[in-house]
Amino acid sequence: MNTPTIHVPVMPEESIAALEPGPGKTIIDGTFGGGGHSSLLAASVLPGGRVIGLDRDEGAVERSQQIIERLAVHAPQAAAAITVYCASYHQIDRALAAEGLDGVDGILLDLGLSSDQLADRSRGFSFSVEGPLDLRFDTSSGEPASRLLKRWNEKQIADVIYRYGEERFSRRIARRIVQARQEGQAIETTTDLAELVRRCVPRSKNHDIDPATRTFQALRIAANDELQILEQALSRAADWLNPDGRIAVISFHSLEDRIVKNQFRDCPRLEVLTRKPLRPSDTETQHNPRARSAKLRIARRRRDEEMPAVQPY
Numbered sequence: 001m002n003t004p005t006i007h008v009p010v011m012p013e014e015s016i017a018a019l020e021p022g023p024g025k026t027i028i029d030g031t032f033g034g035g036g037h038s039s040l041l042a043a044s045v046l047p048g049g050r051v052i053g054l055d056r057d058e059g060a061v062e063r064s065q066q067i068i069e070r071l072a073v074h075a076p077q078a079a080a081a082i083t084v085y086c087a088s089y090h091q092i093d094r095a096l097a098a099e100g101l102d103g104v105d106g107i108l109l110d111l112g113l114s115s116d117q118l119a120d121r122s123r124g125f126s127f128s129v130e131g132p133l134d135l136r137f138d139t140s141s142g143e144p145a146s147r148l149l150k151r152w153n154e155k156q157i158a159d160v161i162y163r164y165g166e167e168r169f170s171r172r173i174a175r176r177i178v179q180a181r182q183e184g185q186a187i188e189t190t191t192d193l194a195e196l197v198r199r200c201v202p203r204s205k206n207h208d209i210d211p212a213t214r215t216f217q218a219l220r221i222a223a224n225d226e227l228q229i230l231e232q233a234l235s236r237a238a239d240w241l242n243p244d245g246r247i248a249v250i251s252f253h254s255l256e257d258r259i260v261k262n263q264f265r266d267c268p269r270l271e272v273l274t275r276k277p278l279r280p281s282d283t284e285t286q287h288n289p290r291a292r293s294a295k296l297r298i299a300r301r302r303r304d305e306e307m308p309a310v311q312p313y
C-alpha cells in the first residue's frame with residue numbers, strides 16, 4: 001500500500017498534552033489533514049473515547065479512509081475511534097448533531113494547508129509545480145484564485161496581497177496583474193502567477209524564500225476566507241466545549257495568531273492557559289522545517305460555577 005499521507009504533524013506532543021485527552025473523552029480534530037494528530041489523540045482517549053475529524057477538503061476526507069485502514073493494522077481500537085466528516089471547522093454544530101452530542105471535551109485546530117495538498121499539482125497550492133491557479137480547500141464553493149484575479153480591481157488585489165501576504169511590493173504586483181489582463185495574457189496557472197511575481201519582487205539576499213511565497217499565501221487566505229472562518233469558529237468555541245473542555249490552536253501566520261490571542265482573551269467563558277504561545281523545539285524545526293513559524297495557544301472552557309454572577313438590575 002502506498003503511503004496515504006506525507007504530512008508530518010506539527011508540535012504533536014505539545015498539542016496532544018494541551019487537550020488533556022483521557023479515557024472516554026471526545027475530541028474534535030477540526031483540521032484532519034493527514035490524520036497525524038487524530039491518530040495520536042485516538043490512542044489517548046481509549047477505552048471508550050472518540051475522535052471526530054473534520055476537513056473542508058474532500059480529497060483529504062477520501063484519503064482519511066486509507067489513513068484509518070493503515071492505523072487499524074497496528075492499532076485497531078484507535079482506528080475504530082475515529083470518524084471523519086467533510087465540513088469546515090466553523091460548522092462543528094453539524095458534526096455534533098450528526099453524532100448526537102451536546103458538546104466535546106477538546107477541539108484542535110491546526111491551521112493552513114497540509115504537505116499532501118502542497119504536493120498535489122492539480123490544486124495549485126504550490127508555485128514550484130505547474131497546476132491550475134485554484135488554491136481552494138473546498139473546490140465546490142467559492143472561486144478559484146485565477147477567477148478572483150480577473151474579478152478584483154487593482155486596489156483590491158494590492159490590498160489582499162499586502163494584508164494577508166505582508167508583501168511590500170503588493171502595488172507593483174497588482175499593477176502587473178492588471179496590465180497582463182489588459183494585454184490578454186493569461187494568469188491561469190501557478191507558473192503564470194509565480195513568474196509574474198518574480199519579475200516584480202527582488203529576490204531576498206540569501207535566496208531562501210521564493211519571491212512568490214507571500215503572494216500565494218495571501219491569495220490562499222483570501223480564496224478560502226480563512227480569517228473570517230477562524231473568527232467565526234472561535235466565537236462559538238465555548239458553546240461547543242463541555243465545562244473544563246480545552247481548545248488548542250496551531251497557527252502559522254501573525255494575523256491568525258492575533259485572532260486566536262484576542263478571541264481567547266475576550267471570551268469570558270474561556271480561561272487562557274498560554275499567556276505566550278508555545279513554540280516548537282529546535283529539534284522539531286530541524287526535522288520538520290514546516291513547523292518553524294508554528295504558534296500554539298490553549299484555552300479552557302470555565303465551569304459554570306467559575307463564571308462571575310450576573311448582577312440583577
Ligand SMILES: C[S@@+](CC[C@H](N)C(=O)[O-])C[C@H]1O[C@@H](n2cnc3c(N)ncnc32)[C@H](O)[C@@H]1O
Nearest residue numbers: 009031033034035036037055056057088089110
Ligand atoms: C495543516 S493541515 C492539518 C494536518 C493535521 N493536523 C495532521 O496532523 O495531519 C490543515 C488541514 O486543514 C484543512 N482545513 C483548512 N481550513 C479548514 C476549515 N475551515 N475547516 C476544516 N478543515 C480545514 C485543510 O484542508 C488541511 O487538510
